Amino acid sequence: MKKRILTGDRPTGKMHLGHFVGSLKNRVKLQDSLEAGLPKYDQFVMIADVQALTDNFDNPQKVRDNVKEVLLDYLAVGIDPAKTTILVQSMIPEIAELTVFYLDLVTLERVLRNPTVKEEIKQKGYGQSLPAGFAMYPISQAADITVFNASLVPVGEDQLPMIEQTREIVRKFNSLYGEVFVEPEALVGEVKRLPGIDGNSKMGKSLGNAIYLSDTEEELRKKVMGMYTDPKRIHVTDPGKVEGNPVFIYHDVFNPDKTEVADLKRRYIEGNVGDIEVKEKLFVALNELLKPIREKRNEFEGKDEILNQILKEGTARAREVAKETMTKVRNAMKIDYFK
Numbered sequence: 001m002k003k004r005i006l007t008g009d010r011p012t013g014k015m016h017l018g019h020f021v022g023s024l025k026n027r028v029k030l031q032d033s034l035e036a037g038l039p040k041y042d043q044f045v046m047i048a049d050v051q052a053l054t055d056n057f058d059n060p061q062k063v064r065d066n067v068k069e070v071l072l073d074y075l076a077v078g079i080d081p082a083k084t085t086i087l088v089q090s091m092i093p094e095i096a097e098l099t100v101f102y103l104d105l106v107t108l109e110r111v112l113r114n115p116t117v118k119e120e121i122k123q124k125g126y127g128q129s130l131p132a133g134f135a136m137y138p139i140s141q142a143a144d145i146t147v148f149n150a151s152l153v154p155v156g157e158d159q160l161p162m163i164e165q166t167r168e169i170v171r172k173f174n175s176l177y178g179e180v181f182v183e184p185e186a187l188v189g190e191v192k193r194l195p196g197i198d199g200n201s202k203m204g205k206s207l208g209n210a211i212y213l214s215d216t217e218e219e220l221r222k223k224v225m226g227m228y229t230d231p232k233r234i235h236v237t238d239p240g241k242v243e244g245n246p247v248f249i250y251h252d253v254f255n256p257d258k259t260e261v262a263d264l265k266r267r268y269i270e271g272n273v274g275d276i277e278v279k280e281k282l283f284v285a286l287n288e289l290l291k292p293i294r295e296k297r298n299e300f301e302g303k304d305e306i307l308n309q310i311l312k313e314g315t316a317r318a319r320e321v322a323k324e325t326m327t328k329v330r331n332a333m334k335i336d337y338f339k
């Protein structure tokens with residue numbers, strides 16, 4: 001049987017360059033990889049609306065609207081519904097069912113030790129009003145992955161604690177009830193963590209420091225020209241710092257002209273180039289990358305019938321797989337009463 005891949009995104013906003021280098025690029029590569037002339041993987045990509053609701057339960061319209069935005073971003077970067085199954089999480093009730101069983105296998109203490117969740121709880125300032133569903137979402141994420149018995153999970157670096165937790169749950173389940181699941185492995189993109197345009201170590205939609213895949217040329221230019229650089233450099237003739245400078249980190253990641261990047265770096269260190277020139281060249285490189293993505297997005301925008309059809313077909317196919325897994329789970333857990 002082909003190796004399965006599962007990954008997903010919360011539909012809470014449009015996708016940005018951090019998503020692109022962290023995970024989206026890998027997904028396109030994986031869906032197209034062949035072995036002996038045949039697709040090497042069976043890839044599932046989930047729009048995780050249930051997870052999005054854990055901290056947006058009071059704004060369901062936002063989640064609903066962003067299901068479409070995320071789908072458009074997927075199609076724009078080249079995720080092809082003929083090769084990749086795209087599904088909506090909430091329409092697969094088997095995931096919720098499996099989550100309930102997993103809740104027994106994890107301690108509350110372990111859940112609250114997850115560093116990504118800890119960080120998010122702090123950032124959102126929940127204090128005493130932490131929703132239980134939010135604290136538990138990594139357990140539901142373990143169900144997302146294992147209900148498809150996926151062995152590979154292409155994700156950004158911040159998701160590694162979720163994969164670790166999933167592996168623990170799999171080990172526990174298998175040792176208690178018998179070998180049903182494989183332990184999944186994470187696959188992180190070549191760029192582990194893309195900084196935000198404000199110099200923050202992470203680009204994030206909630207941080208307001210992102211360049212979106214759907215940004216217009218004007219929006220892109222404005223963001224690039226306003227990017228944080230070396231704050232100590234005031235005059236063009238001041239020697240500048242390249243390491244840790246987001247403008248140069250982006251040049252390294254996105255500018256295919258390595259000679260140009262090396263030249264800009266040398267002149268920056270010498271105090272021999274203006275920020276405007278460095279940023280202008282970054283804008284050109286980024287626009288080159290985003291232009292075809294923008295165009296592809298435009299092709300699908302407003303075609304609601306086609307978009308709905310893609311989700312409906314993908315979800316139906318995914319549900320068949322999830323049902324098969326749950327038959328095995330119920331059997332292993334001795335709760336298959338009426339077979």
Ligand code: TRP
Nearest residue numbers: 006007008009010048051141144
């Ligand atoms: N937690 C992921 C994020 O915030 C989204 C997600 C939900 C996911 N379910 C998943 C990622 C399963 C990988 C596998 O980006």
